[in-house]
Amino acid sequence: MINALRWLIFAIAALGMNFPILVTLATSFKSARELSTNPGLWVQAPTLDNYFAVFQVSDRLNIFLYLFNSITVAFIGTTLAVVLALPAAYAIARGKLGERTLLPFIVNLRAVPLIIFAIPLYMMFQWLALLDTRLGLGLILSIVNLPLALVILVNAIRDLPAELDEAALMDGASRAQILLSVIAPVCRPAIVTSLIFGFITAWNEFLFGLMLTTSKAVPITVGASFFFAASGGGVQWGVASAVMVVGALPPILLGLIMYRQISGSMTAGAVKG
Amino acid sequence: MNTQRAHSSEFRLLVTPLVLFLLVFLGFPAIVNLIYSISDVSFETLRQPRITGLSNFAAVWNDSAFWQASWFSLRFGVLTALLECGLGLFLAIFLSPLIERRSWLMAILMLPLMVAPALVGLMYRLVLHEFAGPVPYYLWAWFGASFSFLGPTSAFWTLIVVETLQWTPFALLLFYMAYRAIPTEIVEASAMDGARRWHLLWFIELPLMAPTIVVALLIRFIDGFRVFDNVYVLTGSGPGGSTASLSIYIYEAFFKQGAIGKAVAASVILFAVSFAVLYGLNLIASRRKGAVK
Amino acid sequence: MGTISLRQAGKQYGAVEIIKDLDMEIADGEFVVIVGPSGCGKSTLLRMIAGLEQTTSGQILIDGRDMTAASPVERKLAMVFQSYALYPHMTVRQNMGFGLKLARLSAGKIKAKVDAAADRLKLTPLLDRYPKELSGGQRQRVAIGRAIVREPVGFLFDEPLSNLDAALRVDMRLEIAKLHRTLGATMIYVTHDQVEAMTLADRIVVLKDGRVMQHGSPHELYQNPANLFVAQFIGSPKMNVLPCQRNGDGMLDLSGEGIVDLALSSSAAPVHLGARPEHLSLVAPESGHCRGTVEAREYLGGTTSVFVRNPKLGLINVSAPAETQFGIGETIGVRIDNSRLSLFDNTGTAVRTLR
Numbered sequence: 001m002i003n004a005l006r007w008l009i010f011a012i013a014a015l016g017m018n019f020p021i022l023v024t025l026a027t028s029f030k031s032a033r034e035l036s037t038n039p040g041l042w043v044q045a046p047t048l049d050n051y052f053a054v055f056q057v058s059d060r061l062n063i064f065l066y067l068f069n070s071i072t073v074a075f076i077g078t079t080l081a082v083v084l085a086l087p088a089a090y091a092i093a094r095g096k097l098g099e100r101t102l103l104p105f106i107v108n109l110r111a112v113p114l115i116i117f118a119i120p121l122y123m124m125f126q127w128l129a130l131l132d133t134r135l136g137l138g139l140i141l142s143i144v145n146l147p148l149a150l151v152i153l154v155n156a157i158r159d160l161p162a163e164l165d166e167a168a169l170m171d172g173a174s175r176a177q178i179l180l181s182v183i184a185p186v187c188r189p190a191i192v193t194s195l196i197f198g199f200i201t202a203w204n205e206f207l208f209g210l211m212l213t214t215s216k217a218v219p220i221t222v223g224a225s226f227f228f229a230a231s232g233g234g235v236q237w238g239v240a241s242a243v244m245v246v247g248a249l250p251p252i253l254l255g256l257i258m259y260r261q262i263s264g265s266m267t268a269g270a271v272k273g
Numbered sequence: 274m275n276t277q278r279a280h281s282s283e284f285r286l287l288v289t290p291l292v293l294f295l296l297v298f299l300g301f302p303a304i305v306n307l308i309y310s311i312s313d314v315s316f317e318t319l320r321q322p323r324i325t326g327l328s329n330f331a332a333v334w335n336d337s338a339f340w341q342a343s344w345f346s347l348r349f350g351v352l353t354a355l356l357e358c359g360l361g362l363f364l365a366i367f368l369s370p371l372i373e374r375r376s377w378l379m380a381i382l383m384l385p386l387m388v389a390p391a392l393v394g395l396m397y398r399l400v401l402h403e404f405a406g407p408v409p410y411y412l413w414a415w416f417g418a419s420f421s422f423l424g425p426t427s428a429f430w431t432l433i434v435v436e437t438l439q440w441t442p443f444a445l446l447l448f449y450m451a452y453r454a455i456p457t458e459i460v461e462a463s464a465m466d467g468a469r470r471w472h473l474l475w476f477i478e479l480p481l482m483a484p485t486i487v488v489a490l491l492i493r494f495i496d497g498f499r500v501f502d503n504v505y506v507l508t509g510s511g512p513g514g515s516t517a518s519l520s521i522y523i524y525e526a527f528f529k530q531g532a533i534g535k536a537v538a539a540s541v542i543l544f545a546v547s548f549a550v551l552y553g554l555n556l557i558a559s560r561r562k563g564a565v566k
Numbered sequence: 567m568g569t570i571s572l573r574q575a576g577k578q579y580g581a582v583e584i585i586k587d588l589d590m591e592i593a594d595g596e597f598v599v600i601v602g603p604s605g606c607g608k609s610t611l612l613r614m615i616a617g618l619e620q621t622t623s624g625q626i627l628i629d630g631r632d633m634t635a636a637s638p639v640e641r642k643l644a645m646v647f648q649s650y651a652l653y654p655h656m657t658v659r660q661n662m663g664f665g666l667k668l669a670r671l672s673a674g675k676i677k678a679k680v681d682a683a684a685d686r687l688k689l690t691p692l693l694d695r696y697p698k699e700l701s702g703g704q705r706q707r708v709a710i711g712r713a714i715v716r717e718p719v720g721f722l723f724d725e726p727l728s729n730l731d732a733a734l735r736v737d738m739r740l741e742i743a744k745l746h747r748t749l750g751a752t753m754i755y756v757t758h759d760q761v762e763a764m765t766l767a768d769r770i771v772v773l774k775d776g777r778v779m780q781h782g783s784p785h786e787l788y789q790n791p792a793n794l795f796v797a798q799f800i801g802s803p804k805m806n807v808l809p810c811q812r813n814g815d816g817m818l819d820l821s822g823e824g825i826v827d828l829a830l831s832s833s834a835a836p837v838h839l840g841a842r843p844e845h846l847s848l849v850a851p852e853s854g855h856c857r858g859t860v861e862a863r864e865y866l867g868g869t870t871s872v873f874v875r876n877p878k879l880g881l882i883n884v885s886a887p888a889e890t891q892f893g894i895g896e897t898i899g900v901r902i903d904n905s906r907l908s909l910f911d912n913t914g915t916a917v918r919t920l921r
């Protein structure tokens with residue numbers, strides 16, 4: 001009896017929280033004609049037309065470019081964050097360097113409204129000619145990803161026995177060698193987690209994409225909104241839905257494949273940080 | 274000279290890249306922020322800002338839109354944090370017997386977390402659309418009436434619901450983990466002591482989860498307070514600036530009005546307040562830890 | 567060569583002195599075992615010698631050269647850790663060869679050395695396994711193998727056997743003893759285990775609160791403890807300590823419970839009498855040095871420990887023949903072998919004035 005109630009609540013929660021995703025998915029398979037008569041959740045005559053339309057490149061809309069931009073900036077923003085965070089995490093966890101200064105500062109960064117850095121970054125990028133470039137957006141996304149990557153990696157390294165380092169020191173390794181040939185391979189799960197997490201975060205980022213790009217480096221989150229203003233006569237909901245499905249799919253798939261690691265590190269980032 | 278000292282210089286070398294990176298991409302902007310906030314500056318005079326003192330801060334202080342945005346962010350942060358954590362706590366505990374045995378249920382509940390808030394905002398434009406949206410459609414079909422979700426009186430509450438539905442899974446996930454981490458011995462011991470289900474929840478489980486609840490409330494408040502993406506794409510700042518968060522206020526001051534000084538001054542205020550609050554919280558947290566030990 | 571000398575070596579953490587002005591000379595090829603209560607600084611001392619812990623005062627010399635500030639590799643010492651600390655992502659072969667690889671030896675040389683070490687430790691069939699695929703004893707052997715491939719001048723062991731079960735511990739103990747004989751290298755070995763200390767050591771160093779209480783051969787420490795602490799720390803079961811004082815005749819008075827006939831020099835003022843359980847015997851009440859009631863009996867197979875309660879002297883542990891049949895509560899006499907006892911003055915220092 002109580003179990004039936006649990007299932008009912010679960011169904012309501014799952015439906016409610018995923019409602020916009022379901023609606024968008026359904027709408028993306030509706031033809032323009034069906035859309036005007038049937039706004040409901042059920043698709044009467046599924047069609048892929050909207051997806052063909054989305055992947056049609058015009059001089060104003062180019063979904064391939066947006067996807068490519070998102071992949072590139074997410075890649076830069078993720079790897080750079082991990083490449084910077086891993087050695088620092090090692091120095092923090094083992095060298096006790098910046099444990100009370102750098103670490104809390106970076107962890108707090110996760111909680112600071114990033115808009116406060118956006119304006120000077122915009123101006124700085126203007127001077128450096130990094131506006132509307134994938135590199136520029138990738139650099140900023142690595143700042144967004146740094147706090148969580150650092151927390152995950154510091155926790156992972158702290159969990160390793162110090163004797164492992166000491167054995168390597170006795171073997172004659174330098175700290176950099178220990179990091180590369182002992183710590184990094186042993187921490188691979190944590191590194192993978194921070195990469196995935198970073199990729200999802202970077203892919204989903206919107207504010208900096210909106211501010212720092214205009215055409216060449218526009219990521220999909222911003223590009224998707226272009227489809228809403230596509231034609232003069234109002235929004236083509238079918239096409240708009242298809243583009244949102246395309247834009248939401250990569251992080252959803254990554255998340256579904258890796259959700260165990262992600263749920264673990266979400267708690268890590270939240271509670272231990 | 275010393276081994277230990279040699280070690281620490283090696284370690285110092287390892288943090289150097291990160292520190293340099295932060296200095297360039299955060300330190301430098303912070304300085305620019307500070308200078309511009311006390312200057313008379315426009316897009317034409319970016320390189321020769323004229324120091325004018327605190328007039329930008331005065332402008333922000335006297336701008337009713339700034340206070341409206343602050344009030345919006347504060348209310349939005351508090352309400353969504355409470356709703357998300359309340360709902361998440363209930364679901365975590367009530368559904369945990371189901372999820373324990375089938376972890377894919379959690380994957381389904383976690384889906385909204387994977388989707389960009391900007392896209393979720395755009396999705397709601399469809400969901401709530403008066404002709405194409407299923408919500409008004411079903412409301413008409415079942416109740417013969419619907420209402421304007423993004424109108425002046427309702428937009429705020431619609432945004433609250435949108436944010437809550439997307440981020441409740443975050444709280445749910447944290448609470449579920451904390452709930453599962455409660456040692457079974459403790460639960461069994463309290464059962465031996467004759468605790469009823471309700472007592473168990475109130476005297477054992479909730480107190481043990483309290484630190485997680487505090488953390489979740491805090492994180493969700495912060496994220497709600499600085500909200501930008503979904504609000505911006507769903508309502509812009511309208512109707513009539515009623516849904517401008519502080520982030521949107523700064524963004525619009527800069528990009529729409531070109532009021533660089535004002536935008537930067539607001540950023541500095543936000544920066545100072547957030548770091549003061551965060552620093553205070555850290556202090557309290559470390560005090561606590563000290564007291565427990 | 568592998569002489570190790572500590573000159574006034576000290577270690578401080580902030581204001582806390584963990585190791586205090588320690589002097590020690592370890593000869594080439596010597597097997598030194600460091601024992602002491604938990605937290606006395608054994609690991610710290612070993613790690614100072616290894617170079618893993620900074621020495622805050624004094625000097626550490628290896629083969630006569632000042633190595634106080636040298637890095638661990640420069641000291642040419644190898645260490646075996648309690649938790650083995652094998653690299654989990656490397657095979658046994660890679661684990662053993664890692665140090666050689668860092669020293670830029672050629673692949674052929676590495677292989678030859680690893681193979682030789684593996685052969686010596688019977689690890690050859692395991693060379694391509696990962697640490698998680700090994701048993702505890704095998705892991706321990708790999709850790710030792712990793713230490714010997716680099717042909718160090720000395721080996722440092724920090725409780726290397728404490729994670730193994732009892733039977734395996736005996737095997738590995740013998741193996742380490744054999745290794746020491748064949749390699750002839752200097753070894754410093756930290757342990758909690760009495761038996762390991764007694765059987766392995768050329769010399770035992772007893773540490774307390776960062777100071778050396780006594781050092782010497784196992785026999786010396788057992789027979790002639792320099793102080794009450796060493797007397798009670800070395801030997802299992804523990805030495806009995808009974809209150810006593812000298813009487814007017816220069817004899818030893820057991821708090822009025824009996825007299826031990828023992829002539830003391832005029833200056834000696836012992837207040838504690840130490841007697842190991844095996845140097846006591848149970849006799850008829852009237853023929854013992856003191857008497858008491860049997861409070862408990864523990865049958866140990868080879869012997870039986872009989873605990874005799876005397877109201878003034880406390881609980882006395884007597885190691886009796888296994889088949890001893892005294893009933894609980896029975897009154898009984900205890901005889902002390904007066905040629906084997908130790909005496910201590912009120913500072914706990916041994917009084918060596920027996921004639």
Ligand SMILES: Nc1ncnc2c1ncn2[C@@H]1O[C@H](COP(=O)(O)OP(=O)(O)OP(=O)(O)O)[C@@H](O)[C@H]1O
Pocket residue numbers: 579584602603604605606607608609610611
């Ligand atoms: N990093 C440190 N900071 C401050 N004190 C320390 C530190 N490391 C060890 N100590 C202290 O130094 C003392 C000696 O520690 P050590 O590990 O050498 O003891 P030990 O004799 O090896 O003990 P055990 O037998 O339990 O292994 C202990 O009191 C310990 O608390």
Ligand SMILES: [Mg+2]
Pocket residue numbers: 608609610
């Ligand atoms: Mg120790």
